Amino acid sequence: MGAKQFGARVTRVEDPALLSGRGRFVDDVKFPGMLHACFVRSPHAHARIRGIDASPARALPGVHAVLTADDLPASMATNRMPMLVPNPAIAASLTQHCLARDEVCYVGQTVAVVLADSRYIAEDAIALVDVDYEVLPAVSDYRSADNPNAPRAHLTLDNNVASTFRMAYGDADAAFASAPHVFTEEIWQHRGGGMAMEARAVVANPDPTDDLLTVWSATQTPHICRRMLADLLDRDLETIRCIAPDVGGGFGPKAIFYAEEAVIPAAALKLRRPVKWTEDRREHFMCATQERDQLWTVSIAVDDAGKILGVRGTLLHDTGAFVPWGIIMPYIAAATMPGPYVIPNYALDIKIVLTNKVATTPVRGAGRPQAVFAMERLMDRVARELKLDPAEVRFRNFIQPQQMPYAVGLTFRDGKPLIYDSGDYPKAQSEALRMIEYAAFKQRKAAARAQGRFIGIGIGNYVEGTGLGPYEGVTVRVLPNGKVAVATGATNQGQGTRTTLGQIVSDRLGCRLEDIIMTVGDTAAIPQGIGAFASRQAVNAGSSAMIAGVAVRTQVIKLAAQTLGVPESDIDVEDGVAVARGGNRPSLTFRELARLAQGMPGFSFPAGQTPGLEYTAYFTPPQASYCSGTHLAEVEVDPMTGAVKILDYAVAHDSGTIINPLIVDGQIQGGVAHGIGNALLEWMRYDENAQPLTTTFADYLIPMATDVPTCKIAHVESPTPLNPLGVKGAGEGGTIPAAAAIIAAAEDALSEFGVHFAETPLMPERIVAALRAVNAYERLAEIA
């Protein structure tokens, strides 16, 4: 039997329910007697709390309780929240309290929670909670956070530096000392959000019947949520069940564990009632974690042919007020900078500073978009200075496919040496150049210019570590009715997890896709789990699905052969039936086999038979697998308005073997849309007091249907040897190089004016200011 589902454009099993209004999101969960929560949040970026008077709020009809820190269980009241990814390089190991005790360090930090009969009443009541704040000076701009006279982000700090470290190999200083050409860029990148269309939400239901606390959370990581709750509530793990039902987009911010996820269950236990909290969009802008604030000062040393001799510089990273996910993003950024290029010498000094803004944690790309933007800006600079074609400079510096596996010389975020397992970077760039008709671009540009239009083209190359461990499990079990239950710790926020894992099990076990009953995102379904981040689920859970599917197939064959009295080698398994190839082709259905596999009460099994047709696999990847690709953007810039329109966009993407091209194309297209937001639109702004200024979709723009072209996509498949399927991640590659390609294209469109852009996002006012600075409008007027 050959593969039927794997590799096919299978439409998704998730869709019919979601298209009919029958999805089940956290805010759809409802219980009799359920209370509704609303949080009292700090209006100040930094303040001391002198006291809280909640009595007027408690007196409001319909309010059941107002809880402050001391009303929480002892383990939550005084302890800070656990750090999710600790690292010895973190000097100031700071996480927040679930409810603030005596100090608040960003606007929106949780101070108290109101529990009421309705959300409407709860919102009325928070206005009646009187918090006596002593406002303190706040750190807003991370670029000055480590000045000796800067305010401290926390009262307890001597300075705002959370961590410093260096990532280096070779001898960059020696390479620079003798290099014929050295170019330096200062690159300023801004923070934005994940902005899933569903904000966060938590429902907690304490059931006294069996002392089980069930928590529904719009999270990417329900198993982590469960472990955190066990610690914070001081409960046995077995008495907590966490469910991530349908989740309306993740993109990173839903991967971490939040204060609200602890407070709502604690409140439910205290009041012995189900409690719901649904975040509104304003709260999401203030309190869901963000990313991308980084300042890079980097130099590249090249020879006369544009070959790279070394890269060195500094990276300043804003972690916000706390460090909940450790120092992962700047670490990944530093490890991503070398990308697909041979860089003999490399040194990057990284400093992570605290500010009075919501913490930064991974957002789709996790440090990689910034690194790729920095590296690709350097490559474009080399091309411009040496008067070389930007594509040619890159071709001259690519790691060649025959150099795989390629050891970069650094240690990646998984603790393993940074070794690219597979990839063909020249091929990917060639594919992308072909799709966008790069060779003919000069003529297109000239023709457009003759019409008074300014078009440009830009390239973004990247290598992305994906499929990070430690593991993700899959259980495959044939049910007595002949259907196949599949359970996984992997979760689904739109990636089509049920479909892709189903495809794998269907092929490997030999059952119909529609007979698979899949449970994702439920800690009751499988004991161990990690969740969705780092483009890891196809690698980890996909491999486990394959291993478990094969194992159960072996059990099916064994039992069928034994029962039918034929050799195991004579049994085929297809569409949920085991058939003997010989004789009159006797067969047994999964329904019959599942019942046989249960055994008879009191009778012993034949030697070697195990109970049920069931197997659980936990695949553990030996290291990250590295996907890669090239993006090419062709854009038009209107110099009068500063508007950038994307005319054409091509992606050549290598995520190894493809399980479902329909889904992978969707991931790439959606990732590019997020990258367009990063390139041109999305800038979470704060004032000098660290007050957030962009807290609606009218102030903070995310790409609309008219902003995102339909991408041309090519798959360059270099299967990884690191897992049995040969798959690499696909969730973030669409986002990672988009800003690099688009902003390079905008710069190219305006090449005759010699303007230079080294900032994300590239807003219209920035383009107009750059054109003004070079007297472009006077020159345009002369031409006109």
Next chain:
Amino acid sequence: MATLKISLTVNGQSYGREVESRLTLADLLRHELDLTGTHVGCEHGVCGACTVLIDGRTARSCLTFAVQADGCEITTVEGLAPAEGKLNILQQAFQDQHGLQCGFCTPGMLMTLTELLRDNPDPTESEVRDVLTGNLCRCTGYAGIVSAALEAARRLRAQQER
């Protein structure tokens, strides 16, 4: 808080309720009538996830008070499918063209496109994109949604001709 008695029709079924004047139509549908297919993504009228049809015209149910819908006929995503377990032509095109990922914005997208395809059975891609600017999607990058709309328009026209 003042309450008012209202009656309205949702997906062909009549409902009478006594509601607070500040209750939004979205919350009435979701939490009083248990029609949770309509989603709330921003509560300030930009994202369009809460889009429903009020007397046949698209409206933001998060910016509409339930009392404003008194006497109106409402259609929500639950009212689109021709029968339990079936999808209509637009819904089917969404599945075929991968027009959804997480599915949160999808109900609003479907309602907006239902109105478009009713009023303009042969839209251009540019017209589809233009009307979709009232609905934000963070997952798909819109490509699948646009092609689903155009595919549904083709199939609807073919059905009309038959």
